[in-house]
Amino acid sequence: MALRLGLPLRDMEMVQFHPTGLLGGKDTRMTGTVLEEGLRGAGGHLLDGNGRRFMFDYDEHGERATRDIVSRGIYAQMRSGHTTPNGGVYISMGHLGADNVRNKFRGMVKRCADCGFDLAGGRVEVVPTAHYFMGGLVCDPDTTTELPGLFVAGEDASGMHGANRLGGNGVANSTVFGGVAGDVMSSYAASAGPHQDPDETIIEAEISRALHPFSKKPGNVNSLREDLMDIMWDNVGVMRTAEGIKRGIGQIRQLKAELLETGVGEFDTIFNVTWNDWLNLRSLAETSEMIAQAALSR
Ligand SMILES: Cc1cc2nc3c(=O)[nH]c(=O)nc-3n(C[C@H](O)[C@H](O)[C@H](O)COP(=O)(O)OP(=O)(O)OC[C@H]3O[C@@H](n4cnc5c(N)ncnc54)[C@H](O)[C@@H]3O)c2cc1C
Incomplete structure (x- = not known):
């Protein structure tokens, strides 16, 4: 909303990645859910796909380094190809004693169990995840x-x-x-005194902006949303290069154009989740482009 109003924004490229998002594979929406910092703080190890503890290659504090350092370490390790089956790394807590881990991190153990992982005694696949703006x-x-x-x-x-x-x-x-x-x-x-009269032209412009997808042939909003996630992860993610960011900006613009030609089905403005997703995706795409532009300028 602020971007559309033309208000000044700052530090838009500064997205914090949390190092240990759960990596549950494509079939679950749990992927990206945060596994708390306390796991590393308590002495959890990060292992690559070969079972090697790697964080000391990147920082003397190992797993206890700050979020940005650990996220970059994991990402670099992933790029070197030593990954877990789903393409991330493992967090391993078993050496701290399964009962101890179960007692201290009940919620985390349950969250992992819901995705088929044993946090207390085994290894859990993790990946850096966009966490804070x-x-x-x-x-x-x-x-x-x-x-x-x-x-x-x-x-x-x-x-x-x-x-x-x-x-x-x-x-x-x-x-x-x-x-x-x-x-x-x-x-x-x-x-502040009495309310001003609303500006009818602004209201009409916003209504027509919001109703836009009802004038288009229905398409797959969810797959566009997933495309946007891939574009950002591949080009404007944990590690960025000018070349990658430029490529990302081009792809985001293409996706925005595609979204504007994608409709959401019959006119229905009451509890229409697809319409809601469409509106959210438009905002996400605009914000993504702003993040990429800010990163390039920096
Ligand atoms: C998984 C996770 C774990 C975290 N853990 C911690 C932690 O341990 N400690 C810590 O300090 N911080 C943590 N954070 C960060 C912290 O929780 C958030 O930064 C903070 O809650 C943000 O609060 P907020 O009120 O600014 O925004 P939000 O909590 O995001 O609130 C914004 C609200 O606006 C609503 N909204 C959005 N659009 C509209 C609209 N158009 N109209 C009306 N309403 C709208 C949303 O539904 C939402 O309820 C964590 C964040 C995440 C994601």
């Missing part, structure tokens, strides 16, 4: 933006974490600045 709207510390009456707090805002958020500071950011926004907005509302 450091970029966002430019705002002042009191959450005001360039647009009077628009306030921003939490992950949509930018500048609180620099280029690399430390674990645990995300919720703090959202709650602290959410509280600030509440105070500032109530004073603003009390002093």
Whole structure:
């Protein structure tokens, strides 16, 4: 919304990857679900497809290095070809004692079991996963933006974490600045005077923008969404090159054009999940292009 309004955005390319997203294969939507940092903190090992512990090749802190270092280490290891059956690496906790792991990490053990993995005693396939967005709207510390009456707090805002958020500071950011926004907005509302009349031309333009997919022949929105994920992972992912980013931008633009020609079936605006997916995908594609452009500029 801010991008469409032309408001200034900052650090849009700064996407934090969490090193250990569950890798459950193509048949489950659990892939990418985070396996918590505490597993590495407690002494979990990361092993490549050959069972070799590799993180000390990349950093003296091994698995306990920061998220960006571990994510890059895993990604480099994956590129070298020593991967697990699904193309990632393993996290292994068994050496810490299966009962101990079960007691300390009950939720994680259950999550892995749901995907057929034994976290307590065996190995679980993991892969870096897009986790947190450091970029966002430019705002002042009191959450005001360039647009009077628009306030921003939490992950949509930018500048609180620099280029690399430390674990645990995300919720703090959202709650602290959410509280600030509440105070500032109530004073603003009390002093801002009566509402302005809405601009009918803007409303009409937004309605026609939203209804666009009903005017097109139905297509496969989900497969386009998966294409976008692949484009971003391959070209604008954990490790980036100018050449790859440019290729990514070209592919995103192509996908956006394809999406605009893809419809969602019969006109039905009530609880229409496909329509919702279409609208989300359009925003995702626009944001993806912005991430890639910002990365290229940097
Ligand atoms: C798997 C995972 C684990 C995490 N673990 C931690 C952790 O342990 N510690 C930590 O500090 N941080 C953690 N984070 C980060 C932290 O949880 C988030 O940064 C934080 O919750 C973001 O809060 P928010 O209110 O800014 O945004 P959100 O929680 O994303 O809230 C935005 C809300 O807006 C709604 N919304 C979106 N579009 C619209 C629309 N058009 N109209 C109306 N509503 C809309 C969404 O449905 C959502 O409810 C984690 C993040 C993830 C993904």
